[in-house]
Amino acid sequence: MSFDSSTSVWWPFVFILIAGWLATDVWRFLGVYLGARISEGSELLVLVRAIATALVAAVIAKLVLYPAGALASASVTLRIAAAAFGFGVYLMSGKRVIAGIIVAELVLLAGLIV
Amino acid sequence: MEGRSEPGQLQPDDRSFHWFGQGAGAAFSVPGLILVSAFVGFAGLAKDAGLTLLQTVFMTAVVWALPAKVVLVSTILSGGSLLTAAFAVTLSSVRLMPMVVAIMPEMRTAKTRQWVLYMLSHFVAVTSWVVALERFPEVPRPARTAFYGGLGTTLLVFNMIVVAAVFLLAARLPAPVSALLIFLTPMYFLTSLWGSAREMAGRLAMVFGLILGPVFHLWVPGLDLMLAGLIGGGSAYAVHLFVRRRQKA
Numbered sequence: 001m002s003f004d005s006s007t008s009v010w011w012p013f014v015f016i017l018i019a020g021w022l023a024t025d026v027w028r029f030l031g032v033y034l035g036a037r038i039s040e041g042s043e044l045l046v047l048v049r050a051i052a053t054a055l056v057a058a059v060i061a062k063l064v065l066y067p068a069g070a071l072a073s074a075s076v077t078l079r080i081a082a083a084a085f086g087f088g089v090y091l092m093s094g095k096r097v098i099a100g101i102i103v104a105e106l107v108l109l110a111g112l113i114v
Numbered sequence: 115m116e117g118r119s120e121p122g123q124l125q126p127d128d129r130s131f132h133w134f135g136q137g138a139g140a141a142f143s144v145p146g147l148i149l150v151s152a153f154v155g156f157a158g159l160a161k162d163a164g165l166t167l168l169q170t171v172f173m174t175a176v177v178w179a180l181p182a183k184v185v186l187v188s189t190i191l192s193g194g195s196l197l198t199a200a201f202a203v204t205l206s207s208v209r210l211m212p213m214v215v216a217i218m219p220e221m222r223t224a225k226t227r228q229w230v231l232y233m234l235s236h237f238v239a240v241t242s243w244v245v246a247l248e249r250f251p252e253v254p255r256p257a258r259t260a261f262y263g264g265l266g267t268t269l270l271v272f273n274m275i276v277v278a279a280v281f282l283l284a285a286r287l288p289a290p291v292s293a294l295l296i297f298l299t300p301m302y303f304l305t306s307l308w309g310s311a312r313e314m315a316g317r318l319a320m321v322f323g324l325i326l327g328p329v330f331h332l333w334v335p336g337l338d339l340m341l342a343g344l345i346g347g348g349s350a351y352a353v354h355l356f357v358r359r360r361q362k363a
Contacts, residue, residue, distance in 0.1 A: 003190040003199070004164075012169050019199035020186050021176035024207045028235040031214025036228070040219035046354065049312065050319040051347030052212040056240055056307055057323025058330070058342035059181065059209070063300035065328045068184070069155060070292035082297070083304060090305045098144055100305040101298065108297050112290045 078111040133257035137264025140245055146269060148302045149241045151295040152180055153273045154287075157280035159184065163191040167281040174274050179239040182207045208340050212347075214238050220250055221258035230259055237266025240303060247310040315354035322346030 003015050038045050064079050071079070086104025093099040140146075153174070160170040165187065177183050185206045189199040214235050222231060246262055253261045287295070311317045323346040330338035 002193050002195050004193070012165075013172060015190075015196055015199070016169065016173050016186070017176060019189070019196055019203050020173055020182065023200050023203035024177050024179055024182045024210060025236060026204070027207050027209075027211040028214050028238055029232055031211040031238070032218055032228075032231045032235045034211070035215040035218030036222070036231070038215065038219055045216065045219060046313065046315055047347065047351045048212050049216045050315045050350045050354070051343045052209070052216045053307065053311065053316050054319040054323030054326070054346030054350065055209040055212065055339055055343030056244075056303060057320040057346070058327025058339050059240070060300045060303045060307070061324045061327035062331055062338070063296075063303075066331065067296060069159070069296060070289045071296040073289060074293055074297075079297070083301065086301050087304055087308075090308075095305075095309050097302065097305045097309065101144070101148075101301045104301045105294055105297065109290070109294060112293060 074108060074112055078108065082107040082111065129257060130260040133253065133260040134264035136253070137261035137266075138268040140249055140261075140265050141268035141272065143245070145241050145245050145302055145306065146272075148298045149180075149269060150273060150276050152299045153276045154280055155292065155296055156180060156183060156187075157277040158292075160187050160277075161281060163187050165190070167278055170281065171274050171278050174277050175270065177203075178236065178270060179207060179210060205337070206339070209343060210238060212343065213240075213243050217243060217246060220247070221255075221262055223256055225256075226259060234259060234262055234266065237262065237270060242266050242269055244303065244306045244310055248306065313354065314357070315350045318353055319347045319350035322350055 001011075003012060005011075038048070064083050065076065067079070074082075082104045085107045086100040086102075089103040090096065090100025157170060160173070160183075165173070173183055173186065177186065182203050186199060186203050189202050194202070217238065218231060218235075221234070242262070242265055245265060246258075249261070250258055307320055308317065311320060323342050326342035326346045327338060330341045334341060
């Protein structure tokens with residue numbers, strides 16, 4: 001049964017609960033269960049943190065290379081250049097997040113206008 | 115945000131209220147603002163997909179993680195069955211598990227009750243995770259659950275309001291403006307994730323993940339994030355072990 005296949009008022013909410021809430025919180029709850037069995041400072045935690053970090057990094061790369069919506073109108077070269085400039089400025093400014101973001105946005109804006 | 119209205123009764127929790135307030139305050143920051151802009155984009159997507167205001171606000175509250183919601187809405191849009199949608203969202207949300215495993219030992223104490231951690235885990239998504247890992251060092255350990263509760267609740271409720279507002283205003287942003295808004299999210303993650311890395315393994319994992327994410331996206335879409343995480347994170351950890359062993363020798 002798809003999202004629109006029932007006229008019941010409740011069906012969309014049941015759909016969201018099962019395919020949305022259950023599908024995401026099952027992982028979060030499993031994480032709490034497993035996390036309770038790992039002590040802070042353990043080597044296993046360094047590994048888990050590395051895996052989580054690589055995962056989020058993969059999300060970032062996908063957001064830049066395969067963006068949704070309006071960002072797709074900027075060329076891939078422009079997106080990568082903006083991200084690289086922004087990250088460079090972030091590192092050079094002594095890890096100031098806001099400096100990196102502003103420069104990246106300015107490069108993207110300049111590329112979109114020109 | 116200090117809960118001092120009923121002094122005698124709330125004495126022991128006085129500092130919890132303070133730190134809950136600090137966490138709530140941390141939501142009104144650059145990362146919080148960026149998340150709001152991402153939710154503006156999501157609300158537009160949900161509206162285009164034919165979801166109602168109530169359905170979208172409900173989805174924001176119960177799913178919370180933005181990528182999972184985007185997957186859910188895209189499946190709804192393509193007329194997928196409940197089973198297809200549940201499968202796609204489950205698969206795309208595996209990443210939440212290692213994130214929760216990594217953050218839990220940082221906020222629990224011997225006295226923390228389990229149900230509190232289960233409740234708090236619902237707030238885990240990239241923004242609150244990165245902000246918490248960044249701010250935890252300055253938060254006393256027994257206050258970290260209160261801090262995270264304040265941060266999570268505020269982010270969640272505020273973005274439910276944002277989603278409702280977008281539906282009501284029915285405003286459409288000009289394309290370059292939305293492009294700039296969408297670009298805020300990866301830029302914020304990119305810089306703050308680097309800043310929140312605790313050890314060399316973390317920075318290496320980030321570089322590996324950035325490279326492997328797109329590679330696996332082309333090769334095995336659907337499993338790309340999990341594979342990039344396992345292989346990228348695993349090899350970063352291997353390098354970390356190797357370097358440390360050499361330093362010891």
